[in-house]
Amino acid sequence: MSDLSTYRENLRAWLRANAPAPTPTIDLNAAKAFQACLFDAGYAGITWPKDVGGQGLGPEYQQIFSEESSDYELPTSPFGLGMGMCGPTLNDLGTAQQRTRYLPKLLRGEEIWCQLFSEPGAGSDVASLQTRAVRTDDGWVVDGQKVWTTNAQFADYGTLLARTDPDRPKHSGLTMFVIDMRAPGVTVRPLRDMTGHAPFNEVILDSVRLPADAVIGEVNDGWKAAVVMLGHERVAIGSRGNSKTNPFDFDGVHAMARDLNLDGDPAIRAGLADLYTRERVLDLFNIRVGQETSAGTPPGARGSVGKLAGTMLARLAVEVVSEIAGPAAAGWEPDDTRADAVALGINSTPSSGIAGGTNEIQRGIIGERILGLPKEPSVDRGVPFRELKVGTQR
Amino acid sequence: MKLLLDAEHEALRAAVRDLLTDRADSARVRAAMESPEGFDRDLWIRLGRDLDALGLVVPEKLGGAGAGHVERSVVAEELGRALAPSPFLASAVLATDALLALDDEKAQQDLLPRMVSGETIVALAAAEPGAPWGPGAATATEGAGGWTVDGRKTPVVAGDLADEFLVVANAPDGPAWFRVAAADVTRTTLTTLDPTRRLASVTLRSASAVRLESADPRAALDRVADLAAVALAAEQLGGLRRVLETTTEYAKIRVQFGRAIGSYQAVKHGLADMYCDWELGLSAVRYAAWAADEAPDELPVAAALVANHLGPAYFRGAAAGVQYHGGIGYTWEHDAHLFYKRAKSTELLFGSTAWQKARLADRLEIGRRAAG
Numbered sequence A: 001m002s003d004l005s006t007y008r009e010n011l012r013a014w015l016r017a018n019a020p021a022p023t024p025t026i027d028l029n030a031a032k033a034f035q036a037c038l039f040d041a042g043y044a045g046i047t048w049p050k051d052v053g054g055q056g057l058g059p060e061y062q063q064i065f066s067e068e069s070s071d072y073e074l075p076t077s078p079f080g081l082g083m084g085m086c087g088p089t090l091n092d093l094g095t096a097q098q099r100t101r102y103l104p105k106l107l108r109g110e111e112i113w114c115q116l117f118s119e120p121g122a123g124s125d126v127a128s129l130q131t132r133a134v135r136t137d138d139g140w141v142v143d144g145q146k147v148w149t150t151n152a153q154f155a156d157y158g159t160l161l162a163r164t165d166p167d168r169p170k171h172s173g174l175t176m177f178v179i180d181m182r183a184p185g186v187t188v189r190p191l192r193d194m195t196g197h198a199p200f201n202e203v204i205l206d207s208v209r210l211p212a213d214a215v216i217g218e219v220n221d222g223w224k225a226a227v228v229m230l231g232h233e234r235v236a237i238g239s240r241g242n243s244k245t246n247p248f249d250f251d252g253v254h255a256m257a258r259d260l261n262l263d264g265d266p267a268i269r270a271g272l273a274d275l276y277t278r279e280r281v282l283d284l285f286n287i288r289v290g291q292e293t294s295a296g297t298p299p300g301a302r303g304s305v306g307k308l309a310g311t312m313l314a315r316l317a318v319e320v321v322s323e324i325a326g327p328a329a330a331g332w333e334p335d336d337t338r339a340d341a342v343a344l345g346i347n348s349t350p351s352s353g354i355a356g357g358t359n360e361i362q363r364g365i366i367g368e369r370i371l372g373l374p375k376e377p378s379v380d381r382g383v384p385f386r387e388l389k390v391g392t393q394r
Numbered sequence B: 001m002k003l004l005l006d007a008e009h010e011a012l013r014a015a016v017r018d019l020l021t022d023r024a025d026s027a028r029v030r031a032a033m034e035s036p037e038g039f040d041r042d043l044w045i046r047l048g049r050d051l052d053a054l055g056l057v058v059p060e061k062l063g064g065a066g067a068g069h070v071e072r073s074v075v076a077e078e079l080g081r082a083l084a085p086s087p088f089l090a091s092a093v094l095a096t097d098a099l100l101a102l103d104d105e106k107a108q109q110d111l112l113p114r115m116v117s118g119e120t121i122v123a124l125a126a127a128e129p130g131a132p133w134g135p136g137a138a139t140a141t142e143g144a145g146g147w148t149v150d151g152r153k154t155p156v157v158a159g160d161l162a163d164e165f166l167v168v169a170n171a172p173d174g175p176a177w178f179r180v181a182a183a184d185v186t187r188t189t190l191t192t193l194d195p196t197r198r199l200a201s202v203t204l205r206s207a208s209a210v211r212l213e214s215a216d217p218r219a220a221l222d223r224v225a226d227l228a229a230v231a232l233a234a235e236q237l238g239g240l241r242r243v244l245e246t247t248t249e250y251a252k253i254r255v256q257f258g259r260a261i262g263s264y265q266a267v268k269h270g271l272a273d274m275y276c277d278w279e280l281g282l283s284a285v286r287y288a289a290w291a292a293d294e295a296p297d298e299l300p301v302a303a304a305l306v307a308n309h310l311g312p313a314y315f316r317g318a319a320a321g322v323q324y325h326g327g328i329g330y331t332w333e334h335d336a337h338l339f340y341k342r343a344k345s346t347e348l349l350f351g352s353t354a355w356q357k358a359r360l361a362d363r364l365e366i367g368r369r370a371a372g
């Protein structure tokens, strides 16, 4: 048997023995305990370097993990941002001290991370953010407001993007920092999303003091760090294993059609065939990109392809599910949990085309970075940030 | 599962592309499509004799290269990219796969070596209206002088120029395969949507036929259909890539309102979508070709999957290709319409879009109870 198939067998047995039963809401302590257990078994940070507690394996092993774990609903969502974005960025750009201080605890689930980029005035155009970090004798003082900050309610640390020089053009006056989310002056307020839940937050930063060694990368070179992080984000989102426990994936939707005895209907069969097609080609794309990465060709901007295709897949699933559910998705008895799940799926799907860079932004990246199409004329290039209009200001 | 090509595959691609760049540029493609035979026989012979590209899936003992479907899909991709008119799909795909799927060694030994060299062209006559893979209504009867076949097969890819036909018809014991010489049929060249690929209808009136041995004629038909879907998807992938490249280039040089049209998001984002379709399609084609060689159990679903993705994706891309070229894209002079027509024709050739979805649904066992 090859190494890969042994690895898969062992992982499968481990998951069978250790995966906890799913719970309707996340219990943070249980999630942390499970993450520690994953770490001890060698399944946290599969592709991360060994010196920070990772396994130093190739992406094909990560792919196996995504495939095998998709049969379970593992309570790992509080760690997603750290594992997918903050951690890989610190690994790429952090000092030796930052890497050893933060990465092992992140992998073990002892410390939770969030990403503080977006602001009310700066989302797609995150480089126009206004949060200020001003240098002091021994570090920095930060003032500003962040928004849509996922997992800030749990987080111990965040990667913060702030403006350190407003006299420079917008991209060249930013710096990325590690911020202690428990520091004085940090206020986290839950923000309800359109499903009624509050997975993200507003974060108010009021004279928050950061030490000098909180800088990730170089001062005023934060845009480079942000690009590194957003690259990791797209890959993390695009290659997120398609959970087989997701009621909106092909198997879930097929089961629903079968339960409702609608799987003989030609239109629904066609919808299911399309859903399978789009889900499977995206899986195959991720597998191929993983194989290319192992062979030495990194995904580069193609992370945007996976992210965009994932959004389009989710939208198609909504169409097919709605067709199957019919009027029952518009009004249902309070104890109808299937209809609850359908409604949650319908209502949560718009997030995938916005979070992590909107569809329009991904298409722009593909067009410009992969196809080499000309950029649009920009009105802000070279202009000191101070003189620009941002967000919804008039 | 292996979804990457290795250096040998890339060398094969380069060799085929070199030949096609030289022998199948736009002017030559147009000359070939307007020629009486509808294809460039010289190019065909070179593909067979010089590049060994017509018998990639044929075992060496039958004159082939003893390679596989991954290799063949690389060649199909290049032919699709160039739109080179040739009987590749008919003879090197459909008829070759049929002979290999049947159990008739005599026919294999007689035909395959000549097909591999390009000297003999064999076409598959299975389709009838409403039954893209037959057996349809054609019947076969055994008399004192042997078998005869009656029926009308259409469309038959390269049916206008085939030297021999492999015909699927209903024998008293069920669907069966026959070999029929061109001289024993009546054929009519069809008017085609795609001028770069000739189709014909073939009428058999008590046509004398040789029955070909097969342990399971229906299974052979399924296998031929699946392998054809893989090769056709590769062809579509190559065409889609070419449309993407030429349209992207045009979007960089065509200026309107003082800017390259590719800087406008309507155009840029449309091309980004086309790129996504191509990336996903590439992954699916590599997978299906791998499955054809290495994982026969996965082939039925994989084949229906590629047909379902690539058919619509190629047509979307080719239509966008015309659109983003504007008026010039709608002219006969420009090649955009050739891709548009090839795309639509390949999308329909082996079963309409709805038929492809139903086939995938069958293979995924969706609603099997309802279907009985």
Ligand SMILES: Cc1cc2nc3c(=O)[nH]c(=O)nc-3n(C[C@H](O)[C@H](O)[C@H](O)COP(=O)(O)OP(=O)(O)OC[C@H]3O[C@@H](n4cnc5c(N)ncnc54)[C@H](O)[C@@H]3O)c2cc1C
Pocket (backbone or CB within 6 Å): A114, A115, A116, A117, A118, A119, A120, A121, A122, A123, A124, A125, A147, A148, A149, A150, A151, A200, A351, A354, A355, A356, A357, A358, A359, A360, A361, A364, B265
């Ligand atoms: C569920 C969820 C979780 C999130 N989590 C986080 C988080 O943890 N941390 C964090 O920092 N942020 C987070 N965000 C914020 C997210 O990154 C932003 O919402 C996103 O980048 C879009 O920015 P915006 O909301 O300001 O919209 P805008 O940028 O104002 O966009 C509005 C519309 O304009 C379009 N648009 C904008 N610019 C262009 C352009 N150049 N070309 C074409 N169209 C354009 C957009 O596509 C969109 O349709 C989260 C968002 C969501 C929905």
